[in-house]
Amino acid sequence: MEKLEVKGLNHHFGFTEILRDINFTLEKGQVLSVVGPSGGGKTTLLHLCADLLDVEEGSVKNSFISSSFAFQEGRLLPWKNVIDNISLGLLAKGWDKSVAIKMSQDIALKFGLEEEDFDKFPKDLSGGMKQRVSFARALVVKPSLLFLDEPFSALDIGLKQELQTILIDMIDKKEISILFITHDLMEAIRLSDKILLLEADPGHIVKEFDYIVPQCQRDDKFVYEETAKILQDETIINTFELQLMGAK
Ligand SMILES: Nc1ncnc2c1ncn2[C@@H]1O[C@H](COP(=O)(O)OP(=O)(O)O)[C@@H](O)[C@H]1O
Ligand SMILES: [Mg+2]
Secondary structure, eight states: OOEEEEEEEEEEETTEEEEEEEEEEEETTOEEEEEOOTTSSHHHHHHHHTTSSOOOEEEEEEOOSOEEEEOTTOOOOTTSOHHHHHHHHHHHTTOOHHHHHHHHHHHHHHTTOOGGGTTOOGGGSOHHHHHHHHHHHHHTTOOSEEEEESTTTTSOHHHHHHHHHHHHHHHHTTOOEEEEEESOHHHHHHHOSEEEEEETTTBEEEEEEEOOSOGGGOOHHHHHHHHHHHTTOHHHHHHTTOOOTTOO
Protein backbone atom coordinates (compact mmCIF):
# COMPACT_ATOMS: atom_id res chain seq x y z
CA MET A 1 0.00 0.00 0.00
CA GLU A 2 1.33 3.41 -0.95
CA LYS A 3 1.80 5.82 1.96
CA LEU A 4 3.86 8.67 3.34
CA GLU A 5 5.05 8.07 6.87
CA VAL A 6 6.67 10.78 8.97
CA LYS A 7 8.16 9.81 12.33
CA GLY A 8 9.88 11.89 14.98
CA LEU A 9 10.86 14.56 12.48
CA ASN A 10 12.91 17.47 13.85
CA HIS A 11 14.51 20.25 11.85
CA HIS A 12 16.85 23.15 12.54
CA PHE A 13 18.12 25.99 10.37
CA GLY A 14 21.39 26.95 12.03
CA PHE A 15 20.69 27.20 15.74
CA THR A 16 16.98 27.86 15.24
CA GLU A 17 14.63 24.98 15.93
CA ILE A 18 12.02 24.99 13.14
CA LEU A 19 10.15 21.68 13.56
CA ARG A 20 9.80 19.44 16.61
CA ASP A 21 8.70 15.81 16.74
CA ILE A 22 6.36 15.73 13.74
CA ASN A 23 4.49 12.42 13.32
CA PHE A 24 1.79 11.51 10.81
CA THR A 25 0.85 9.04 8.10
CA LEU A 26 -0.77 9.97 4.81
CA GLU A 27 -2.59 6.97 3.34
CA LYS A 28 -3.38 6.43 -0.33
CA GLY A 29 -6.45 8.39 -1.42
CA GLN A 30 -6.25 10.71 1.59
CA VAL A 31 -6.04 14.50 1.63
CA LEU A 32 -4.04 15.59 4.64
CA SER A 33 -3.62 19.28 5.43
CA VAL A 34 -1.14 20.97 7.67
CA VAL A 35 -2.56 24.29 8.82
CA GLY A 36 -0.75 26.91 10.81
CA PRO A 37 0.42 30.51 10.95
CA SER A 38 2.99 31.98 8.54
CA GLY A 39 6.56 31.29 9.57
CA GLY A 40 5.46 28.17 11.44
CA GLY A 41 7.57 25.78 9.36
CA LYS A 42 4.92 24.48 6.93
CA THR A 43 6.96 24.91 3.76
CA THR A 44 9.98 23.40 5.49
CA LEU A 45 7.89 20.36 6.48
CA LEU A 46 6.60 19.94 2.92
CA HIS A 47 10.12 20.22 1.48
CA LEU A 48 11.33 17.53 3.90
CA CYS A 49 8.42 15.26 2.88
CA ALA A 50 9.02 15.87 -0.85
CA ASP A 51 12.77 15.18 -0.53
CA LEU A 52 13.64 18.76 -1.51
CA LEU A 53 15.43 19.17 1.80
CA ASP A 54 17.56 16.61 3.65
CA VAL A 55 16.06 14.99 6.73
CA GLU A 56 18.41 15.46 9.69
CA GLU A 57 16.53 13.85 12.57
CA GLY A 58 13.64 11.41 12.40
CA SER A 59 12.38 9.79 9.23
CA VAL A 60 10.24 10.35 6.13
CA LYS A 61 9.24 7.22 4.24
CA ASN A 62 7.44 7.76 0.94
CA SER A 63 6.19 4.66 -0.88
CA PHE A 64 3.90 6.47 -3.35
CA ILE A 65 4.81 5.39 -6.88
CA SER A 66 5.01 8.96 -8.16
CA SER A 67 4.70 12.48 -6.85
CA SER A 68 4.73 16.08 -8.01
CA PHE A 69 4.88 19.49 -6.40
CA ALA A 70 2.97 22.74 -6.99
CA PHE A 71 4.92 25.59 -5.43
CA GLN A 72 3.59 28.58 -3.53
CA GLU A 73 5.13 30.95 -6.07
CA GLY A 74 4.65 28.99 -9.30
CA ARG A 75 8.33 28.58 -10.23
CA LEU A 76 7.91 28.49 -14.02
CA LEU A 77 10.98 28.51 -16.25
CA PRO A 78 11.11 32.04 -17.73
CA TRP A 79 12.71 30.93 -21.01
CA LYS A 80 10.05 28.33 -21.78
CA ASN A 81 6.54 29.01 -23.06
CA VAL A 82 3.32 27.75 -21.46
CA ILE A 83 3.21 24.35 -23.19
CA ASP A 84 6.94 23.71 -22.75
CA ASN A 85 6.64 24.52 -19.04
CA ILE A 86 3.73 22.11 -18.63
CA SER A 87 5.41 19.30 -20.59
CA LEU A 88 8.68 19.39 -18.61
CA GLY A 89 7.76 16.53 -16.27
CA LEU A 90 6.41 14.36 -19.10
CA LEU A 91 9.59 14.77 -21.14
CA ALA A 92 11.68 14.01 -18.06
CA LYS A 93 9.72 10.76 -17.76
CA GLY A 94 10.59 9.86 -21.32
CA TRP A 95 7.29 10.60 -23.06
CA ASP A 96 7.47 11.17 -26.80
CA LYS A 97 7.63 14.91 -27.50
CA SER A 98 4.54 15.11 -29.72
CA VAL A 99 2.46 13.09 -27.21
CA ALA A 100 3.73 15.25 -24.33
CA ILE A 101 2.74 18.41 -26.18
CA LYS A 102 -0.73 17.08 -26.95
CA MET A 103 -1.27 16.06 -23.30
CA SER A 104 -0.02 19.48 -22.15
CA GLN A 105 -2.35 21.31 -24.53
CA ASP A 106 -5.32 19.25 -23.35
CA ILE A 107 -4.67 19.90 -19.68
CA ALA A 108 -3.96 23.60 -20.36
CA LEU A 109 -7.43 23.94 -21.89
CA LYS A 110 -8.97 22.02 -18.97
CA PHE A 111 -7.32 24.49 -16.60
CA GLY A 112 -8.84 27.47 -18.40
CA LEU A 113 -5.90 28.57 -20.55
CA GLU A 114 -6.62 29.42 -24.16
CA GLU A 115 -4.91 28.35 -27.36
CA GLU A 116 -3.55 31.84 -27.89
CA ASP A 117 -1.73 31.55 -24.52
CA PHE A 118 0.20 28.42 -25.48
CA ASP A 119 3.21 30.27 -26.94
CA LYS A 120 3.38 32.92 -24.24
CA PHE A 121 6.30 33.16 -21.83
CA PRO A 122 5.82 33.52 -18.07
CA LYS A 123 6.65 37.25 -18.13
CA ASP A 124 3.57 37.81 -20.34
CA LEU A 125 1.19 35.88 -18.06
CA SER A 126 -0.98 37.24 -15.26
CA GLY A 127 -0.51 35.81 -11.76
CA GLY A 128 -3.62 33.70 -12.19
CA MET A 129 -2.43 32.28 -15.51
CA LYS A 130 0.96 31.38 -14.03
CA GLN A 131 -0.83 29.53 -11.26
CA ARG A 132 -2.91 27.62 -13.82
CA VAL A 133 0.27 26.61 -15.66
CA SER A 134 1.94 25.57 -12.41
CA PHE A 135 -1.06 23.43 -11.49
CA ALA A 136 -1.28 21.90 -14.95
CA ARG A 137 2.43 21.04 -14.84
CA ALA A 138 2.01 19.29 -11.50
CA LEU A 139 -1.06 17.31 -12.57
CA VAL A 140 -0.25 16.39 -16.17
CA VAL A 141 2.08 13.63 -14.94
CA LYS A 142 -0.86 12.08 -13.04
CA PRO A 143 1.03 11.92 -9.75
CA SER A 144 -0.06 9.40 -7.17
CA LEU A 145 0.87 11.93 -4.46
CA LEU A 146 0.58 15.70 -4.91
CA PHE A 147 2.44 18.17 -2.69
CA LEU A 148 0.62 21.51 -2.55
CA ASP A 149 2.13 24.57 -0.89
CA GLU A 150 -0.53 27.29 -0.51
CA PRO A 151 -1.38 27.00 -4.21
CA PHE A 152 -4.50 29.15 -3.96
CA SER A 153 -3.19 32.00 -1.83
CA ALA A 154 -2.58 34.46 -4.68
CA LEU A 155 -5.76 33.66 -6.58
CA ASP A 156 -9.02 35.50 -6.93
CA ILE A 157 -12.06 33.71 -5.59
CA GLY A 158 -13.34 32.50 -8.99
CA LEU A 159 -10.10 30.83 -10.04
CA LYS A 160 -9.60 29.41 -6.56
CA GLN A 161 -12.98 27.66 -6.78
CA GLU A 162 -12.30 26.48 -10.32
CA LEU A 163 -9.00 24.79 -9.40
CA GLN A 164 -10.46 23.38 -6.18
CA THR A 165 -13.34 21.87 -8.16
CA ILE A 166 -10.88 20.08 -10.46
CA LEU A 167 -9.02 18.73 -7.42
CA ILE A 168 -12.23 17.67 -5.65
CA ASP A 169 -13.26 15.76 -8.76
CA MET A 170 -9.92 13.90 -8.72
CA ILE A 171 -10.22 13.27 -4.96
CA ASP A 172 -13.74 11.93 -5.49
CA LYS A 173 -12.50 9.51 -8.15
CA LYS A 174 -9.68 8.41 -5.80
CA GLU A 175 -7.14 9.40 -8.44
CA ILE A 176 -4.87 11.28 -6.11
CA SER A 177 -3.52 11.68 -2.59
CA ILE A 178 -2.55 15.13 -1.37
CA LEU A 179 -0.32 16.65 1.29
CA PHE A 180 -1.69 20.17 1.46
CA ILE A 181 -0.08 23.09 3.27
CA THR A 182 -2.07 26.21 3.99
CA HIS A 183 -2.74 28.98 6.50
CA ASP A 184 -6.35 29.15 5.28
CA LEU A 185 -8.68 27.12 7.51
CA MET A 186 -11.66 27.29 5.15
CA GLU A 187 -9.61 25.97 2.28
CA ALA A 188 -8.37 23.12 4.45
CA ILE A 189 -11.88 22.26 5.60
CA ARG A 190 -13.15 22.17 2.01
CA LEU A 191 -10.48 19.74 0.81
CA SER A 192 -9.19 17.62 3.69
CA ASP A 193 -9.90 14.25 5.21
CA LYS A 194 -7.65 15.21 8.09
CA ILE A 195 -6.26 18.54 9.28
CA LEU A 196 -3.15 18.75 11.43
CA LEU A 197 -2.80 21.98 13.34
CA LEU A 198 0.79 23.20 13.50
CA GLU A 199 1.73 25.65 16.21
CA ALA A 200 4.83 27.80 15.66
CA ASP A 201 8.19 28.32 17.48
CA PRO A 202 9.10 25.55 16.95
CA GLY A 203 6.54 24.02 14.58
CA HIS A 204 4.78 21.15 16.32
CA ILE A 205 1.42 19.46 15.87
CA VAL A 206 -1.03 20.34 18.62
CA LYS A 207 -4.29 18.90 17.38
CA GLU A 208 -5.95 17.01 14.56
CA PHE A 209 -9.42 17.24 13.06
CA ASP A 210 -11.10 14.57 10.91
CA TYR A 211 -13.74 15.14 8.24
CA ILE A 212 -15.74 12.22 6.89
CA VAL A 213 -18.26 13.94 4.61
CA PRO A 214 -17.00 13.32 1.04
CA GLN A 215 -15.39 16.43 -0.47
CA CYS A 216 -17.85 16.48 -3.39
CA GLN A 217 -20.72 16.87 -0.90
CA ARG A 218 -19.21 19.82 0.98
CA ASP A 219 -21.02 23.01 0.04
CA ASP A 220 -20.33 26.55 1.26
CA LYS A 221 -22.70 26.03 4.19
CA PHE A 222 -20.71 23.00 5.35
CA VAL A 223 -17.44 24.90 5.07
CA TYR A 224 -18.76 27.97 6.95
CA GLU A 225 -20.32 25.89 9.71
CA GLU A 226 -17.28 23.70 10.22
CA THR A 227 -15.02 26.77 10.17
CA ALA A 228 -17.20 28.47 12.77
CA LYS A 229 -17.05 25.29 14.89
CA ILE A 230 -13.30 24.98 14.66
CA LEU A 231 -12.86 28.69 15.48
CA GLN A 232 -14.43 28.00 18.89
CA ASP A 233 -11.55 25.68 19.65
CA GLU A 234 -9.13 27.19 22.11
CA THR A 235 -6.14 25.53 20.49
CA ILE A 236 -7.01 27.15 17.16
CA ILE A 237 -7.48 30.53 18.81
CA ASN A 238 -4.08 30.29 20.48
CA THR A 239 -2.29 28.89 17.43
CA PHE A 240 -3.42 31.68 15.15
CA GLU A 241 -3.35 34.26 17.95
CA LEU A 242 -6.84 35.20 16.88
CA GLN A 243 -8.32 38.33 18.31
CA LEU A 244 -11.98 37.46 18.48
CA MET A 245 -14.37 40.37 18.42
CA GLY A 246 -15.62 41.20 21.85
CA ALA A 247 -12.84 39.22 23.51
CA LYS A 248 -11.05 41.10 26.26
N1 LIG B 1 16.61 27.99 4.02
C1 LIG B 1 16.37 28.58 5.19
N2 LIG B 1 17.39 28.97 5.99
C2 LIG B 1 17.15 29.55 7.20
N3 LIG B 1 15.94 29.76 7.70
C3 LIG B 1 14.88 29.39 6.96
C4 LIG B 1 15.03 28.79 5.68
N4 LIG B 1 13.80 28.51 5.17
C5 LIG B 1 12.92 28.94 6.11
N5 LIG B 1 13.57 29.46 7.18
C6 LIG B 1 12.92 29.96 8.41
O1 LIG B 1 12.16 28.89 8.97
C7 LIG B 1 10.95 29.35 9.53
C8 LIG B 1 9.79 28.59 8.92
O2 LIG B 1 9.68 28.93 7.55
P1 LIG B 1 8.66 28.23 6.58
O3 LIG B 1 8.86 26.76 6.62
O4 LIG B 1 8.78 28.89 5.25
O5 LIG B 1 7.26 28.60 7.27
P2 LIG B 1 5.78 28.72 6.65
O6 LIG B 1 5.76 28.01 5.35
O7 LIG B 1 4.90 28.09 7.69
O8 LIG B 1 5.47 30.17 6.49
C9 LIG B 1 10.91 30.86 9.27
O9 LIG B 1 11.36 31.51 10.44
C10 LIG B 1 11.89 31.04 8.14
O10 LIG B 1 12.47 32.33 8.18
MG1 LIG C 1 5.24 28.62 3.38
